[in-house]
Amino acid sequence: MGDKPLTPKSHRRRRLDSDGKWGLLMVTPYIVHFIVFVLGSLLASLYFSFSHYDILNAPQWAGLANYKKLFQEPVFWKAMWNTIYFTILFVPLQTILALILATALNQRLRGLKFFRLAHFVPVISSWTVILYVSDAIFNPRFGLANSFLLKIGLEPQKWLQDERLVIPLLVMIAVWKGIGYIMVIFLAGLQNVPADVYEAAEIDGAGVFRKFMHITVPLISGTTFLVLILSTISTFQAFEQIYVMTGGALDASSAGGPNKSSLVLMIYLYQEGFTFLRMGYASAIAWVLFVILFILTALQVTLQKKWVHYE
């Protein structure tokens, strides 16, 4: 582009206009889709969140009633805490482990492709399959985990039926499933780090750890930032895993157990809206969730100036 001769201004503008129109024409289907299926639904849900709406009857304006109820409802706060707890455990754990894994698999190892593939397999498996695999391990009666505990003389556990263990365990399984995907993103980031920087550091006598901390980490901070945003959003929207693994497959109103200890916001929203037909209240939950995610993302974007380096 740079070496093209400069065209006269007017001519250039006309061509751009024509390109612009073509561009506009090409994106029209998307814009229509966006207006009808995204913007339309968004605005509808915003309206529902200010009304009582049970699906069967037309929505009735209710002002702030849904939001008021929301903030006074202990179950909402429990779901909020569970979601935050899940996020606090999941995001750092997955990010750090994925980075270490990606660094390891960025070396010249034998069987490199096999290991990369092996770590990616859980990503493409469905949660239902993973439910069966994890049940083989964590089933309180027949699972491997309890037979192992018994063998080494420890008390058997109830695992997913234990209020204290359920979220850490769900996080562990989610990290195991999600790590391959994040690893691939990190691998792409790592391959953009120029080799000569490492060479220079080696000449200056830097060890493996120092190279990692002072070259790798700062140079892929852009990737890390992306990963943090993506995984925070995905944990706030976590649904399928928890729904499938804590009883929703059998009965929607019992998902999130035991004793609501794994009830996260999305499950709460789903139950309120689709099982109990309080679509207005469920829409209010969705909008509160949106505001939280918006603030979190804005916060991360502000903070990135302090630690993210773009080349």
Next chain:
Amino acid sequence: MKSQLNKWSALLLTMILLAALLISGCSSKGGGGGDVELKLGFYSSAQSDEKMQELIAKFQEKYPNIKVKTESSPYNQFFQKLDTQIAAESAPDVWLSDGVLVPKYAERGGLMDLTERIQQDLKGDEYYGLEFNKDAAGKYWGVPQGIQIAVLYYNKDMFDEAKVEYPNEDWTWDDLKAAAEQLTKDSNGKYAADPAFDKNKVSQYGLTFFSITEGWMTVLKSYGGGVLNETLDQSVIDSPENRAALEWIVDGMQRELLPTPSDLKSFQSNMAPFPSKAAAMRIGIYARTIDANAAGLNYDVTLLPKGPEGKRFSPVIANSWVINKKVDGAVADAAWEWVKFWATEDEVQKEWASLGEAVPVKKSVANSEQFLSGSPANKQAFLDSFEFAGTLDVNAVWSEWVGKFNDNINRAFEGEIPVEQAMKQADQEVQKVLDEFYKK
């Protein structure tokens, strides 16, 4: 340049309109000429779907002017889809509703009041369960498609092995527990009555026990308790009768004669222990005969035990045909023809009964040799139980209050909190759910 711009914007507009047209889809209206199109929705398994299609074909033969368009999916998807269809005003004209969900739609104004049609066309005493869809005001919202009613199932082989006498119709819940103690076994083969019994390694439960229908509701009601009042808008949880019943359950669970809710989670499903030979007895609705027969169990059924005062209770769910409130005129009449066809035609009733999913609605068919033969031997127990049958306090917010009740009571079942505390909390939370819907 200006004309070019106009051309472009015209093209743009055309694209948008075209896309909008595509999206709005082809909302075709049924052709006239006396033909009526009837949208019929039902949940089904592969097997029942086939049978249903056969019966629909018969219906079309009889009523050639009614064109039936069917919509069926597995249970969970069906009701999920139904809710969105109702919101989009594209729900079926007549659909099969789980009995416990009839008031959910009826009380929110989604169903047609069938009181007059039922009184005109159906003789009440010829059918089981018409009353189960009657609300507190005496209105009927559906006609049963098939009835689920609970009895006590028992595995004869396990009773024989433990040398315990089979359950009989005079049993009280305490008799059942005494038998359960002799039938609960650990993985070393020691029974619960044996001091060497290890309750952390139960391999066979005396009685399997799950949630409301095949769990606590029967015990509560036969002890004289219950969850809701007559008009189904007040909680009556905090009562001495309920307390006695719940303590009976908790004691059984603490001794591992009955599985706790978390014990059940280690099975493929909450329904699995009995057919997979991990429980000697179960409270089971009629549909459970399918799994028991498929597993080749040597089993039979009898009436559910009596409470301490001799009271009996058998929970019942009448899965029913309901008609969309939005339909009227010829379509409403066609929908009613279908409902009537289902309930009154002997052939339909017999064909459906042959699937073994439900007790037939028509008494003459239910009491026929065809229904009563086969396994289990004592099918008569299902019919005898109608005498003391009752619904599960089903109202518009049923799933929700059951959830709240379970949340609290399950903690007592797990031994985390005392029964009294669980009852108090359940009482408050259930009342809150009721008030939110009924006190407006």
